[in-house]
Amino acid sequence: MPIRNILNKTSDWLGGDGPHHQIVVSSRVRLARNIQGVSFPGWAKKMERVETMERIRPQVEALPEMGDAFSLPCQELSALEKQVLVERHLISREHAARGAGSAVVMNRKQNLSIMINEEDHLRMQAIRSGLQLKAAFKAVNKVDTELEASLDFAFDPNLGYLTACPSNVGTGMRASAMVHLPGLVLSEQVNQVIQAVNKIGLAVRGLYGEGTEALGNLFQVSNQTTLGESEEQIIERLQKVILQLIEHEQNARLSMLQHRPTTLLDHIGRAYGILKHSHSMASKEALNLLSLAKLACDLEFYPEAWRVAVDELFMETQPAHLQKGSQQKLGPEDRDVLRARIIREKLAECPSPAGEAVLSRIPKAASTKRKKAAGDDLLEG
Secondary structure, three states: OOHHHHHOOOOHHHHOOOOOOOOEEEEEEEEEEOEOOOOOOOOOOHHHHHHHHHHHHHHHHOOHHHOOOEEEEHHHOOHHHHHHHHHOOOOOHHHHOOOOOOEEEEOOOOOEEEEEOOOOOEEEEEEEEOOOHHHHHHHHHHHHHHHHOOOOEOEEOOOEEOOOOHHHOEOOEEEEEEEEOHHHHHOOOHHHHHHHHHHOOEEEEEOOEOOOOOHHHEEEEEEOOOOOOOHHHHHHHHHHHHHHHHHHHHHHHHHHHHHOHHHHHHHHHHHHHHHHHOOOOOHHHHHHHHHHHHHHHHOOOOOHHHHHHHHHHHHHOOHHHHHHHHOOOOOHHHHHHHHHHHHHHHOOOOOOOOHHHHHOOOOOOOOOOOOOOOOHHHHHO
């Protein structure tokens, strides 16, 4: 399948229809694997990386899940094409920087992608909409089993799967959920929740993983431990924590509706005004304002029909997607102008947020006070 066919279609996992989709944007499970007796990509010479890719790639392309898949060496992708794939979370930023000897293979739905010669020989990942960690693991585990029948993976009876980075040794698995937490951010509870999550051996990162900022109130929560637990145990523990995060976020939203309605209406109203009428908007500002629009959809301030438009704008306004859509080279200022225009046009018929009507239906006497501070139940788990 040509790369243009992939890039012109929306990723399947961006449909926003999975379980708990109002808070959990997506679930992802990634497995790292290496070939026995072959140098890790970071240590291998160029020719060795090319030989390893040529050995692995046909096996990946032959998978039943990869019928009519996209497959191409990284050096044959343009910088823009690579960045679009990064923005869709189909390859890592590190893989986008790779050249000869690296490749990417992904299915038509863009919910299964395999990086060849990233940090490890194989980085296989499955992505699902909403909270579907178990479904994502089932999908990528099936691929792992199929490839293990034809490829000799580096495995130690005591340590498990061997990886380039010691922190991945064992299962070689990173499971994560991308969560949207505007309620906890606006109520200034997010830091204590993140600290609690970190204390129980999970990591909280930004929009594009390690070392990136949590733009648009989006956070990635993932396991840090890969040794000493089975894949199923890791998934189960992460699932439990994500469900608790969902409860905290729901409580924070309800608390703001009941106790700080003016503040909430002001945030959402200002976002609506700027999104509808701005003529220049930076990427960071757009994500943060769209986060408030997404929250307004969740709270029924907007008709449900507008949810899809808001969710699509999260991706369509990313720098590489803007560049791809314009089909010409754009400078930062040109991108900001184009981004604002796309948002204005897409939201042109969007009605004003019906906050007052929603607030009138919220029970005034209902209590949202918790006996424990946000995050305490995470520590107990």
